Amino acid sequence: MASMASKLARAAFATRASPSAAGRIAAGGRPAAAISGSPTDALSISLAEGPKGYPNPPVDENVLKSKESMWAFYEYWCKFHGISRDHREMARRFKIFSDNARRVHEFNSSNCRGSLAMNGLADATNEEINIRYGYRRKKR
Known part of the structure; x- marks a missing residue:
């Protein structure tokens, strides 16, 4: 026993x-x-694997070369994370996504410890991230 x-x-x-x-x-x-499972995982150093068991898609210089290559990377990212949106919604979120991709690439190419990755919230607005993690603005 x-x-x-x-x-x-x-x-x-x-x-x-x-x-x-x-x-x-x-x-x-x-x-x-x-x-x-902390709320900062969305923006913190990501070592987690993607939903298919592969690492999150990396951001390299080729992605940042042109708007077309960034759009192709955005479509690939949507497929990788199983996100389906119509073209209008994707166009609305594209600027957020491209800004985050540039930030990830700059951090990864610097001499900082660790690395960032494009997780499933890479095209989410700050409002959506706050709602997801339960943050609410205080009413005055």
């Missing part, structure tokens, strides 16, 4: 992420950042 309980306890402990695992692979083979 005691050995069965200890086996269950070891199995439960082995699948839990340790707080010191940030930036490394946590137990269970999952990236540590994918386990955390």
